[in-house]
Amino acid sequence: MEKTVLITGCSSGFGRALCNEFKDLGYYVIATARNVMRLSDVKADLKIELDVSDERSIRNSFELILSEVTGIDILVNNAGYSVRSAVEEIEIDKLKDMMDVNVFGTIRMMQAVLPVMRKHGGGRIYNVGSISGRMTGIANGGYCSSKYALEAITEAARYETKDMGIEICVIEPGAMDTDFFGTLAKNSDEKMKDPASCYGNIYERDLKFRGKQAKSDVQKCAKRLVRINEKRKLKVRYTIGVSWIYRVFTKMPDGLKEWAIRRFN
Numbered sequence: 001m002e003k004t005v006l007i008t009g010c011s012s013g014f015g016r017a018l019c020n021e022f023k024d025l026g027y028y029v030i031a032t033a034r035n036v037m038r039l040s041d042v043k044a045d046l047k048i049e050l051d052v053s054d055e056r057s058i059r060n061s062f063e064l065i066l067s068e069v070t071g072i073d074i075l076v077n078n079a080g081y082s083v084r085s086a087v088e089e090i091e092i093d094k095l096k097d098m099m100d101v102n103v104f105g106t107i108r109m110m111q112a113v114l115p116v117m118r119k120h121g122g123g124r125i126y127n128v129g130s131i132s133g134r135m136t137g138i139a140n141g142g143y144c145s146s147k148y149a150l151e152a153i154t155e156a157a158r159y160e161t162k163d164m165g166i167e168i169c170v171i172e173p174g175a176m177d178t179d180f181f182g183t184l185a186k187n188s189d190e191k192m193k194d195p196a197s198c199y200g201n202i203y204e205r206d207l208k209f210r211g212k213q214a215k216s217d218v219q220k221c222a223k224r225l226v227r228i229n230e231k232r233k234l235k236v237r238y239t240i241g242v243s244w245i246y247r248v249f250t251k252m253p254d255g256l257k258e259w260a261i262r263r264f265n
């Protein structure tokens with residue numbers, strides 16, 4: 001029988017690529033986005049409006065979904081974005097909004113889907129973290145902290161649900177060629193270009209090099225997740241599309257990591 005996969009944040013990037021990939025392999029795909037109009041050319045069986053920062057939106061979308069399907073086999077918590085700033089200058093409201101999507105949105109979705117999965121004897125949840133959940137970048141403390149939080153939430157929920165036939169893991173992409181860096185710029189650049197900031201040298205370097213690193217093809221990253229899903233058992237975390245240098249960073253002792261990040265980040 002075809003498996004049902006529910007994915008958040010499908011209006012662009014990784015979410016959209018995942019829908020297309022799962023659909024090509026014969027899954028029943030439920031694509032969701034804040035604005036359902038942005039799903040017009042996404043391959044999916046069901047297209048639903050869902051804002052992960054809004055509990056009512058999640059409730060309504062689950063009512064709709066469960067009137068169409070009997071269960072949900074796979075959830076991909078993909079919705080997320082970044083705001084960049086030095087810690088001293090983080091705008092707390094912007095940080096709260098980002099946490100509401102990256103962290104609380106993921107928790108809300110897990111809380112909605114777990115009873116459904118339990119009722120059907122199991123399921124899989126992929127929380128899309130980042131390599132930024134394993135190493136902290138300069139002017140990136142807010143986003144990194146949201147992705148570090150996902151690591152802990154994923155591990156805890158995994159241990160808690162193991163006996164229920166549910167497997168939860170975190171997917172840690174490196175840089176991918178999506179709208180991610182454009183959204184980041186929209187959310188961060190006004191502040192980062194403020195000449196009054198005492199972090200001007202850090203921001204200048206960030207603005208110069210940001211997004212210029214090699215980026216993985218998002219469709220290939222989606223293929224990789226789909227292949228991971230073919231495994232009989234899931235590990236707790238998988239890095240995808242991460243360059244060797246970042247893999248090395250995550251394994252460095254603290255002193256060396258500090259030197260390397262200040263030198264190269």
Ligand SMILES: NC(=O)c1ccc[n+]([C@@H]2O[C@H](COP(=O)([O-])OP(=O)(O)OC[C@H]3O[C@@H](n4cnc5c(N)ncnc54)[C@H](OP(=O)(O)O)[C@@H]3O)[C@@H](O)[C@H]2O)c1
Pocket residue numbers: 008009010011012013014015033034035038050051052053078079080081082101105128129130131172173174175176177178179180181183
């Ligand atoms: N691209 C990278 O380099 C990279 C690296 C590591 C990890 N990641 C992670 O990968 C995931 C996907 O990002 P991407 O690269 O595909 O970027 P993207 O193209 O900007 O996609 C982000 C998606 O999240 C959605 N979203 C934002 N707020 C939402 C909300 N409140 N409710 C529902 N959806 C919401 C966006 O929808 P709207 O169109 O409505 O805004 C968009 O569809 C994110 O979790 C990101 O942190 C990306």
